[in-house]
Amino acid sequence: MKLSKNFTNPLAANNPVIVQILGICSALAVTVKMEPALVMGLSVTFVCAFSNLIMSLLRNGVPSRIRIIVQLVVIATLVIVVDQFLRAYMYDVSKQLSVYVGLIITNCIVMGRVEAFALGNKPWDAFVDGVANGLGYAFILVLVAFFRELFGSGELFGIEILGDWYTPNALMLFPPMALIIIGCIIWVHRTINKDLQEK
Amino acid sequence: MAINKNSNAYIIIYTVVMVVIVGALLATLATSLKDKQDANVLNEQKVSIMKAFGEADASFDEVVTMGRLQAGQFAPVSEAAEVAEVFAMLGNRKELSEAQDNLPIFQMEKDGVTKYVLPIVGKGLWGDIWGYVALQQTEDNVMITGIVMDHAGETPGLGAEIATETVQKAFEGKKLYNAEGEFAVRMQKGGAQNEYQVDAITGGTKTCDGVNAMLATSIGKYASFLLAEEAEEECCCGECCEAEANVELNNVEEE
Structure with missing residues (x-):
């Protein structure tokens, strides 16, 4: 019961991007097309899940004075692992994501979950929490990329969807448009979840 | 305790x-992943060269002759170690921009036409720009038949447009040298006026200046080779042809 709540909560009601407003920087940068957005989302999910798992396993041995450094080392290692694998097996996507893969290290969602959840919970719970938060982030990225690629290029995953009649709107490809779309998603989300509205 | x-x-x-x-x-x-990553980089270089040739679907290894420019001559390169050296040079933009001799050059013959691809490197507004340009001899000039360009960090929508097909297509068919024999091909602010010029990108003037400088210096290093080829063709219509004709005459007399 608790586990399933752990999993579903970050996907909607407590989504890291649209409720906690974390990870916005990369959400603006890599959402021009669906493919890089999806790969970025899955990469963050991987890093978030395993950093949570590893830190949860280490939680009783980590000296509290250097716990932030230990967290950073674990996260940075996982990010390098992801980066190396992308370079080897998904070279094109890795080029499109460029520095943003490396910048997963600075993604507040990852470190936030490690600090707030993994250090005080059992490994399996922490792992599920990491996966859920990563997927919550990935979901928003893909949603934003869906609108940007569809209306900005008339394509989805590089396949033409809207025909010749549609003139691609280049404005959608610029970063400010990602912010506006995220704003719209937050608007819809808060309209549905009235308890999130600030009085 | x-x-x-x-x-x-x-x-x-x-x-x-x-x-x-x-x-x-x-x-x-x-x-453990290094081999795979290096193969990706190598493959990307080959694909870019084939794109410059305008033969994106053809296999680099089958149709292209690799070479280096030694003392103004095309010297084919075929040994594995040397091939690796050339590709390593293409991957090292600093080395490539400083090199004066032993420059990489790629040759492809199709339907009796010989084209050459040269690597180009330069500086844009924010960082490096690079690419490959395909050239072909015409009767009295050298013509660009294709170009691919990429950049490290030009402004999206402005300077970064040099990496798009629209900008690159505009270079096709442009002549390198003007009537006075000066290097004339460039991205012209205010729009192309003649057969040497290409429309510059509005808002991307600094990047376009970088492209102009890149073309002038990178292609300039090959000038002796490109101009020699041109001269050779001219010669063929003059003295050489006479010489050939004489040989033929002699053959006839012998018969």
Whole structure:
């Protein structure tokens, strides 16, 4: 019961991007097309899940004075692992994501979950929490990329969807448009979840 | 006795062990994936060269002759070690921009037409720009038949447009030298006026200046070779042809 709540909560009601407003920087940068957005989302999910798992396993041995450094080392290692694998097996996507893969290290969602959840919970719970938060982030990225690629290029995953009649709107490809779309998603989300509205 | 987890000794041992484990792990990973990553980079270079030739679907290894420019002559390169050296040079933009001799050059013959692809490197507004340009001899000039360009960090929508097909297509068919024999091909602010000029990108003037400088210096290094080829063709219509004709005459007389 608790586990399933752990999993579903970050996907909607407590989504890291649209409720906690974390990870916005990369959400603006890599959402021009669906493919890089999806790969970025899955990469963050991987890093978030395993950093949570590893830190949860280490939680009783980590000296509290250097716990932030230990967290950073674990996260940075996982990010390098992801980066190396992308370079080897998904070279094109890795080029499109460029520095943003490396910048997963600075993604507040990852470190936030490690600090707030993994250090005080059992490994399996922490792992599920990491996966859920990563997927919550990935979901928003893909949603934003869906609108940007569809209306900005008339394509989805590089396949033409809207025909010749549609003139691609280049404005959608610029970063400010990602912010506006995220704003719209937050608007819809808060309209549905009235308890999130600030009085 | 419980260990004091906040003692200095514990912290130092903890960090040392952690760093050794992480270091070993990453070193192993990087070494094991290196071959695959290098192959990706190599493949990208080959694909870019084929795009410049305008034969994106053809296989580099089958149709292209690799070479280096030695003393103004095309010297084919075929040994594996040398081939690797040329590709390593293409991957090292600093080395490529400083090199004056032994420059990489790629040759492809199709339907009796010989085209050459040269690597080009330069500086845009924010960082490096680079690419490949395909050239073909015409009767009295050298013509660009294709170009691919890429950049490290030009402004999206402005300078970064040099990496788009629209801008690159505009270079096709442009002549390198004007009537006075000066290097004339350039991206012209205000729009192309003649057969040497290409429309510059509005808002991307600095990047376009970088492209102009890149073309002038990178192609300039090959000038002796390109102009020699041109001269050779001219010669063929003059003295050489007479010489050939004489040989033929002699043959006839012998018969």
